[in-house]
Amino acid sequence: xxxxxxxxxxxxxxxxxxxxxxxxxxxxxxxxxxxxxxxxxxxxxxxxxxxxxxxxxxxxxxxxxxxxxxxxxxxxxxxxxxxxxxxxxxxxxxxxxxxxxxxxxxxxxxxxxxxxxxxxxxxxxxxxxxxx
Amino acid sequence: xxxxxxxxxxxxxxxxxxxxxxxxxxxxxxxxxxxxxxxxxxxxxxxxxxxxxxxxxxxxxxxxxxxxxxxxxxxxxxxxxxxxxxxxxxxxxxxxxxxxxxxxxxxxxxxxxxxxxxxxxxxxxxxxxxxxxxxxxxxxxxxxxxxxxxxxxxxxxxxxxxxxxxxxxxxxxxxxxxxxxxxxxxxxxxxxxxxxxxxxxxxxxxxxxxxxxxxxxxxxxxxxxxxxxxxxxxxxxxxxxxxxxxxxxxxxxxxxxxxxxxxxxxxxxxxxxxxxxxxxxxxxxxxxxxx
Numbered sequence: 001x002x003x004x005x006x007x008x009x010x011x012x013x014x015x016x017x018x019x020x021x022x023x024x025x026x027x028x029x030x031x032x033x034x035x036x037x038x039x040x041x042x043x044x045x046x047x048x049x050x051x052x053x054x055x056x057x058x059x060x061x062x063x064x065x066x067x068x069x070x071x072x073x074x075x076x077x078x079x080x081x082x083x084x085x086x087x088x089x090x091x092x093x094x095x096x097x098x099x100x101x102x103x104x105x106x107x108x109x110x111x112x113x114x115x116x117x118x119x120x121x122x123x124x125x126x127x128x129x130x131x132x
Numbered sequence: 133x134x135x136x137x138x139x140x141x142x143x144x145x146x147x148x149x150x151x152x153x154x155x156x157x158x159x160x161x162x163x164x165x166x167x168x169x170x171x172x173x174x175x176x177x178x179x180x181x182x183x184x185x186x187x188x189x190x191x192x193x194x195x196x197x198x199x200x201x202x203x204x205x206x207x208x209x210x211x212x213x214x215x216x217x218x219x220x221x222x223x224x225x226x227x228x229x230x231x232x233x234x235x236x237x238x239x240x241x242x243x244x245x246x247x248x249x250x251x252x253x254x255x256x257x258x259x260x261x262x263x264x265x266x267x268x269x270x271x272x273x274x275x276x277x278x279x280x281x282x283x284x285x286x287x288x289x290x291x292x293x294x295x296x297x298x299x300x301x302x303x304x305x306x307x308x309x310x311x312x313x314x315x316x317x318x319x320x321x322x323x324x325x326x327x328x329x330x331x332x333x334x335x336x337x338x339x340x341x342x343x344x345x346x347x348x349x350x351x352x353x354x355x356x357x358x359x360x361x362x363x364x365x366x367x368x369x370x371x372x373x374x375x376x377x378x379x380x381x382x383x384x385x386x387x388x389x390x391x392x393x394x395x396x397x398x399x400x401x402x403x404x405x406x407x408x409x410x411x412x413x414x415x416x417x418x419x420x421x422x423x
Contacts, residue, residue, distance in 0.1 A: 080358060084318030087353040098383070102358035104325060109358070 004029045006036050012044040012113055013037065013075075014106075018051050026062040033066060037073045043120070044113035045070050048106050050081030060095040067100040076101065076116045080109035136235070136248055137185040140178075143234040148178055150230030155223065164213050177202060178227075181259075189251060191258045200262060207266040217267035224260040228253055283312045289320040296397045297326045298390065300365075302335030310346035314353055321359045328397040329354050332390045334365030344379040351384055360400065362386070364393035 004025060007014040013036055015029070033045065047063070067077040080103045082090075090097065101116075103109035140147060151174055180199045188195040203224070210220045231252050239245040287309070292298050299317050303309075317329060331347065333339065339347075351361040364387040366374075374381065387393040398404060 079356075082357045084315060084322060084353075084357065087318055087356040088314060090356055091349045091353045096352045097356060102356055104321070104327060104358040108327065 003032060006032055008036070008040055008042070011042060011117055012046055012110070013040070013042045014046050014048070016048040016051075016106075020054055021052065021059050021062075023058055026059055030062060030066055030069070034069050034073065037070060037075050042075050043117045045075050045077045046080060046106065046109045046113060047077065048080045048109070049086070050083070050105070052086060053083060055086050055089055057093050057095065060090050060093060060097065064095065064097050064099060067097070071099070076113060078103055078109040078112050080104065080106050136189075136252060137182060139234055139238045140185065140231060141182050143237075144178060144182065147227075147230040147234055148175060150233060151178070151227050154226040154229050164215060165210075173206060173223075177206075177224075181227075185255070189255060191255055191262070199259065203259060203263050204266045207263045208270055211267055211270055217264050220263045220267060221260040224256060224263055228256050231256070283309055287313045287316050289316055291324055291326070292330070292394055293398065293401070293403070295324075295326045295328060295401050296394070297321065297324060297329045297359075298332060298394075299329060300332045300335065300390075304338070305336060305343045305346055307342075307346070310343075310350065313346075314350045317350060318353060318357060321354060321357055326359060328360045328362070328400055330362045330364055330390065330393045330397060332365040332393070333363065333370070334367070334390070336370075339370045339373055341377050341379060344374065344377070344381070348381075348384065360385070362393045362396060364388070364390045 002019075002025070004015060004017055004019075006029075007016075013033065015033065017029075019025070036042065037045065045066075047066070049063075063079065067079075070077045078101045079097070082102065101112060103112050148171075152171060155170070155174075177199070180202050184193075184195045184199050186195075190196070191200070206223070207217075207220055210223075211217075232249055235245060235248050235252065239248060286303055287299070287301070290298050290300070297317070297320055299313065301313065305313070317331075320326070321329060331350065333347070336343070347363065351363070354361040362385045363381070366386055366388060385396070387396060395405070
């Protein structure tokens with residue numbers, strides 16, 4: 001069975017969805033991704049859906065779930081490159097995916113993730129400093 | 133019915149002459165169409181009509197396809213020439229009298245004559261209605277096209293700065309217009325690679341729950357694509373309405389006017405507007421620079 005590749009880039013995981021998502025594929029992506037986040041202790045997940053042209057409520061919910069699971073594992077999720085038609089469909093389905101950060105393209109998405117990770121590290125360092 | 137088409141065919145020349153005469157007294161518009169053109173149309177129609185009537189008496193049947201198409205063409209060309217739909221219908225209807233005359237001459241039996249005249253009249257009426265129908269259809273198409281053009285015209289997406297778009301909305305927002313607004317905004321976001329869009333509703337006269345819902349949908353869709361969306365140009369009266377209606381805009385960044393929203397957008401993309409004094413003449417000029 002085919003799977004969606006998950007690429008590791010430093011602290012982040014990069015997932016580009018190049019094929020039409022069917023339900024089984026989404027479920028296996030969810031499993032793989034959570035396993036990888038735990039394995040590499042990644043801080044950020046970037047999901048690029050610029051070639052995704054069809055979504056349904058299931059895929060929408062799956063994306064929201066992936067974001068929620070990543071947050072539990074302490075990784076921020078950024079969704080990039082959503083097509084206008086897909087955005088309209090999701091809104092019409094009533095899914096605003098309010099928990100997910102979004103960006104126009106992978107470049108901006110990476111920027112957003114780096115910024116998040118940097119801020120997070122700063123917070124940790126400040127925390128360490130005051131304790132001592 | 134066989135006899136009907138026989139009679140019409142045998143008397144084609146007489147009917148044509150009678151028809152043209154009839155038209156001259158009822159629906160003639162010599163200012164719009166020359167005699168030769170009218171005669172050509174009438175002869176062509178009569179030919180197609182007789183041909184079709186040979187095998188069928190139902191104007192919706194396959195046999196009448198040629199006649200129907202011809203009438204539609206006539207309706208269209210006459211409309212372009214400036215005929216009213218009623219005048220085009222009269223063109224067909226004035227065929228009745230000469231046909232009735234021909235039938236009158238052919239039938240001696242009164243009951244047969246009444247039946248034939250009834251059937252022929254019915255057929256011609258329906259064909260006349262067809263011209264009216266196609267005229268209305270053509271008008272409808274024009275109206276639909278113009279509506280689409282108006283929608284396009286009334287929703288321009290303008291670029292304020294690199295990465296900053298503005299969408300000044302003017303007029304009432306309904307569902308179909310919101311759809312166009314949403315689509316044009318989202319495609320503009322992709323095209324210009326913008327991260328901020330400002331929706332300005334200064335020109336929207338009223339905001340009710342439906343309009344607000346449409347706006348929120350548009351803003352959510354833009355956010356899903358990775359662009360921030362600000363709402364500006366909210367007049368005091370509209371602010372009151374929004375609160376009275378209990379519309380929740382807490383997730384939406386709102387500003388009173390477009391200038392404030394633009395300022396916020398600039399600071400978001402890391403720019404600021406500063407006032408500078410040029411040394412040469414002391415004139416004030418504003419320019420933006422990287423923050």
